[in-house]
Amino acid sequence: MIEYGTKEHYVEMFSDIIADASYEAPEYGDNLVEAFKTALSLWRKYHAEQVLEHDRLLKKLNDKD
Numbered sequence: 001m002i003e004y005g006t007k008e009h010y011v012e013m014f015s016d017i018i019a020d021a022s023y024e025a026p027e028y029g030d031n032l033v034e035a036f037k038t039a040l041s042l043w044r045k046y047h048a049e050q051v052l053e054h055d056r057l058l059k060k061l062n063d064k065d
Helices: 005-020 027-064
Strands: none
Touching: none
16 A cells, blocks of 8 residues: 555556546646646635634734733
């Protein structure tokens, strides 16, 4: 069994995804690229919002009553 988080683990995952790319249907490959860009953008937005919430909580903790 391949250990989670290793390079080999990700090679296997990416190989499954890349297998969908097809000469006969180039839109599949195009969609793979766009989906990856969108996923990165969504995760970045999520984490940026989490930082804002953590900042809000820290401010609340540090404010004097």
